[in-house]
Amino acid sequence: MKTSRAWTLLSASLLSLAGVLLPGCVRELQPNPTASERAVAFIGVNVVPMDSERVLEDHTVIVRNGLITSVGPSASITVPADAERIDGKGRYVMPGLADFHVHLHSEEQLLSYLAHGVTSLFELDGSLEHLALGARLKANERLGPTLYTSSPLLDGGPPGGKVVSVTTPEQARVAVVKQKNAGYQALKVYDNINPEVYATLVAMARQQRIPVVGHVPRTVGVETVLRSRQALISHGEEYFHSVSRDESRIPALARATKEAGTSVVPDLVHIDTALRMLKDLEGVFADPEARYLSPEVLRNWRYSNPTRRVDVAAYGEREQAAYPFVQHLTLALQKEGVRLVLGSNASDAGLFPGRSTQLELAELVKAGLSPYEALSAGTRNAGAFITEHVDPAARFGTVAVGQRADLLLLPGNPLVDVSQADRALGVMVRGQWLPRERLQKMREKSAETFSKR
Numbered sequence: 001m002k003t004s005r006a007w008t009l010l011s012a013s014l015l016s017l018a019g020v021l022l023p024g025c026v027r028e029l030q031p032n033p034t035a036s037e038r039a040v041a042f043i044g045v046n047v048v049p050m051d052s053e054r055v056l057e058d059h060t061v062i063v064r065n066g067l068i069t070s071v072g073p074s075a076s077i078t079v080p081a082d083a084e085r086i087d088g089k090g091r092y093v094m095p096g097l098a099d100f101h102v103h104l105h106s107e108e109q110l111l112s113y114l115a116h117g118v119t120s121l122f123e124l125d126g127s128l129e130h131l132a133l134g135a136r137l138k139a140n141e142r143l144g145p146t147l148y149t150s151s152p153l154l155d156g157g158p159p160g161g162k163v164v165s166v167t168t169p170e171q172a173r174v175a176v177v178k179q180k181n182a183g184y185q186a187l188k189v190y191d192n193i194n195p196e197v198y199a200t201l202v203a204m205a206r207q208q209r210i211p212v213v214g215h216v217p218r219t220v221g222v223e224t225v226l227r228s229r230q231a232l233i234s235h236g237e238e239y240f241h242s243v244s245r246d247e248s249r250i251p252a253l254a255r256a257t258k259e260a261g262t263s264v265v266p267d268l269v270h271i272d273t274a275l276r277m278l279k280d281l282e283g284v285f286a287d288p289e290a291r292y293l294s295p296e297v298l299r300n301w302r303y304s305n306p307t308r309r310v311d312v313a314a315y316g317e318r319e320q321a322a323y324p325f326v327q328h329l330t331l332a333l334q335k336e337g338v339r340l341v342l343g344s345n346a347s348d349a350g351l352f353p354g355r356s357t358q359l360e361l362a363e364l365v366k367a368g369l370s371p372y373e374a375l376s377a378g379t380r381n382a383g384a385f386i387t388e389h390v391d392p393a394a395r396f397g398t399v400a401v402g403q404r405a406d407l408l409l410l411p412g413n414p415l416v417d418v419s420q421a422d423r424a425l426g427v428m429v430r431g432q433w434l435p436r437e438r439l440q441k442m443r444e445k446s447a448e449t450f451s452k453r
Contacts, residue, residue, distance in 0.1 A: 039064040039080040040433050042349065042407070045088025047071065048415060049399040050095050050379045053372040061093055063405040066140075066431035071401055071411065078188040084433065086330040086426070092413055093374070095397050096145075096406035096429065096448065098382035099357040101234045101265045101343025104130065106153050106294045108446045109346075109353040110137075115439045116354030117421055119406035119429045120382060120396060123149045124188050124214065124234055126403030127162060131183050141431060146406070148186075148390060150213055151179035154201065156192035166193060169200035176204040180331040184215045185390045186231070193217040195224065202228045211389040216242050222253065226260040231389050233257075234343060236266040236326035236333075245321055247328060263385050265343035266330040268363035271323045274306050276350070277314045289352035291447045297347060305349040331368040340364070341385055342378035371418040403433040 001317065040063045047056040049071075060077040063068040070077055079085065096119025104110075104123050113121060123130045126149035134147035152162040154175055159165040164179070166172045179187055187205055189212055191200070198220045205212050211231035215238055216222045220241035225233065233239075243249045257264060277284050309315050336341060342364075344356035357378070364374035383397025396404040407428040414420040426435040 001236065011129070028152050037065060039069075039083035040086065040405075040428070040431070041079045041083040042086050042088045042093050042409065043069075043079065044074050044302060045409070046090075046092045046413070047399050048092055048094040048413070049356065050372075050376065051373070051398045051400065053370075053415060055092070060088075061399065061407070063289065063407075063428065063431050066405055068399065068401055068405050068407075071399060073205075086409065086433070091425065092410040092420070093399060094408050094410065094414055094421070095379040095383075095399055095403075096408055096427065097357060097361075097375075097378040098122070098342060098397070099343050099344050099346070099354075099360075099378070100124075100232075100341045100382055100385070101267060103346070103348055104133075104147070104353075105297050105300070105347055107133065107142070107144075108292070108294060108450075109297075110142070111439065111443050111446060112289070112292050112353040112355070113145050113357070114143075114354070114427050114434065115436075115443055116358050117408045117424045117427055118354050118357050119145045119427065120386075121145045121147050122186075123147060124186075125149045125153055125162065126184055126188070127152065128182070140432070143429070143434075145429060146396075146404075148386065149184055150186040150188040151175075151182075151184040152213075153188055153190045154179075154193065155190035156194060156217075157199065163190070166201060169197055172197045172201040173204045176201060176208055176210070180208045180210045184188065184210075186211045188214040189217060189230075190215050191218050193220065195220050199228070203367060215375065218242075223256065226253075226256045226262055228277040229260050230262055232263045232385070234265040234267065235270070235345075236264060236329050237267070237322050238273060239329055240322045240325045245325060247325055250325075250329050250332050254329070254336040256392065257333060257338045258336045263339040263341050263381070264333055265341050266326055266333075266364065267343055267345055267360070267368070268323070268326055268330065269356050269360040270345040270348070270351060271319055271326060272359075272363065273356070274319050274404065275316070275323065277305050277350045278307060278312070278319075281305060284350045287355075287388045289355045291450070292443050293347070293352070294450055299351040327367040330364065334369050334373055339381050339385065340373075341381050342367075342374075358419070361418050361421060365418050371415050374418055375414055375421065 002149045042061040060074045081447045097117050098120035099118050100122040102121050130149040136142040154164050154166050213232035216225045344354040346353045361374050380397040386394045408424045409426045410420045412420040
């Protein structure tokens with residue numbers, strides 16, 4: 001969940017004691033290197049392509065070498081003789097989900113994302129370990145979602161933890177080039193950058209052709225961030241803080257966001273989770289998903305949850321006010337045509353990897369979006385963001401020929417009930433088919449390993 005810089009640094013320092021990325025269950029994360037070479041055919045399935053709000057009934061989808069090669073009515077599609085056949089009668093295929101606000105603290109979390117239908121991730125506080133992991137995933141040397149990675153936090157003040165200090169324009173110029181050359185796919189800005197430094201950073205990022213994502217620096221304000229055309233604002237709550245809770249400004253802010261071409265991650269689930277932890281901390285920790293987290297991450301949650309804040313009462317009051325504000329903002333942004341992107345802020349305290357992504361889908365519907373609009377945030381909108389800002393050759397987020405084969409096989413229609421997206425009978429990631437039973441067995445082995453620590 002969103003925290004003050006002090007809490008973020010505490011979390012970072014605790015994680016550094018165990019390593020930025022803990023080893024998890026590496027043996028269980030090995031993919032089958034030959035799996036994508038054999039064709040896979042989903043036969044007689046109802047396709048939810050997510051290019052528009054429609055269902056293509058009784059279709060066949062064929063995948064080979066990590067890409068979708070054919071989509072069409074079953075009667076007109078010839079299934080390759082060597083294909084693995086998956087009976088799709090009465091079932092639905094949709095694109096895998098993307099979570100574009102994660103903090104991946106250990107590799108075993110990759111399994112949890114897959115188990116909940118998440119096939120693409122954007123790490124928004126990156127490290128060299130994340131970059132290396134992303135490369136291994138892309139090369140199918142590890143099993144897990146495709147991973148995009150921002151720079152470490154760029155913030156004012158002295159450096160600490162992984163934070164990159166940018167207190168002068170010259171530091172900002174150097175930081176942009178350094179992070180771009182390191183291989184990061186975006187620059188993550190945080191709370192305490194002053195206006196002059198922010199302006200320099202954005203201008204240099206535009207010159208270097210690397211997107212700026214993250215928070216709204218407090219002394220800069222949301223209007224300036226939008227005029228600067230920051231690519232992504234993570235946390236709808238950033239608007240709440242910037243306009244002092246004034247809901248009357250939401251319509252104008254939604255229009256300005258649309259004009260800026262800025263995408264937004266609402267992050268409603270992180271507010272809801274913070275409020276639940278303040279009311280029932282042990283109830284959150286008792287969630288069955290906890291057994292799939294490493295002991296190191298759970299210990300970190302004990303130190304970094306909101307009940308330990310020195311301003312806990314004031315924080316709780318702010319979050320209570322922020323929740324309806326961000327709900328109303330989210331609906332206004334959707335109606336204005338702003339690109340909303342799904343994100344959960346997992347795995348900050350209380351936000352379980354994958355499960356929180358699904359909870360955010362439900363939060364978007366609760367805010368007034370249709371199931372199709374909510375699912376779009378986690379599929380085609382995410383793919384469009386990456387194509388526009390990160391990798392023009394990237395193709396994912398819809399079910400169509402030439403797209404990356406990230407697919408979910410569901411028992412029911414997610415356009416009617418968005419929770420169907422969390423009931424996958426199997427997940428395909430970059431062309432590798434993973435039946436639900438296999439994923440669950442892998443997670444259980446992971447949990448057994450953790451129980452022995």
